[in-house]
Amino acid sequence: MEKVKPKKHLGQHFLTDLGIAEKIAKSLTGHQGIRKVLEIGPGMGVLTDFLLMQDWDLYLVDIDSESIRYLHKKYPDLGDKIIEADFLTGDFATVMQEPYAIVGNFPYNISSQIFFKVLEQRHQVTEVVCMLQKEVAQRIASPKGNKDYGILSVLLQAFYDIEYLFSVSPEVFNPPPKVNSGVIRLKRNEINKLDCDEKLFFRVVKQGFSTRRKTLRNCLKSMGLTESLNQDPIMDKRAEQLDVQEFVGLTKKLQESWNQ
Incomplete structure (x- = not known):
């Protein structure tokens, strides 16, 4: 052939x-x-x-x-x-x-x-x-x-x-x-569903890495951060410093801050 x-x-x-x-x-x-x-x-x-x-x-x-x-x-x-x-x-x-x-x-x-x-x-x-x-x-x-x-x-x-x-x-x-x-x-793995809104998790991860050298506070500000979440110590970190579970936790905090 x-x-x-x-x-x-x-x-x-x-x-x-x-x-x-x-x-x-x-x-x-x-x-x-x-x-x-x-x-x-x-x-x-x-x-x-x-x-x-x-x-x-x-x-x-x-x-x-x-x-x-x-x-x-x-x-x-x-x-x-x-x-x-x-x-x-x-x-x-x-x-x-x-x-x-x-x-x-x-x-x-x-x-x-x-x-x-x-x-x-x-x-x-x-x-x-x-x-x-x-x-x-x-x-x-x-x-x-x-x-x-x-x-x-x-x-x-x-x-x-x-x-x-x-x-x-x-x-x-x-x-x-x-x-x-x-x-x-x-x-x-064994994870069938993340312990957060999965669509929002995807958004947070993508937005968090949008400018690698900036803190999460700067990367996520367009997502409507509340004053309390803005002061959270996690916002001083960069996206590359968070593992999956920390991103899940951040997504939950964002959800909860919107619902307050």
Whole structure:
């Protein structure tokens, strides 16, 4: 079969190192007993080959029609489990119908958007094993107080236990990206609902990191802080100094101050 050419506008960098592909595949644990797996952006199936060896109930999604044609020829038995679609706009909650895991070499230019989609489907997505730009991977896995800690760190850590697994150098891709890559694993935690208004929690986290070097008092002033909350010592901190539970507490304080 003729090889698929990586497309720059789709952010495609095809993994060529079989050892790394196998290592990524083996990092998927089947957390919470899940057997159904969705691979995002399989390209020519380098990772897919190792996933199939592990006997997952595997689905493939790719936005690239050339890759889809190639995958249908390579894996005829997968049939309609090979899906031509954009994961960001597709209704995969309906496609998968039950809890599932996500795996893949994520396009660097949309990796953050993929994670926001995962957050939307957090009650169905039990595990994610993925490769993405190293700095983004480190940010997601970073603890509070670290310069890498940010919006995605807090939002994902609220619902997932996250591990940074290993780094990957550019030369194992075609074409080589200009950055290093990192592989991380997210496992759904036991939190079904935060102890606060979740929509407000998301707003507070995003607004809190809107200007990293400013205190929360300055970042959140547009949200209508009461005088008492304005004087609260937590407002002297910066967003990067708060962990998930501290953000939950801040969200509750904001709610309560509005209700007084």
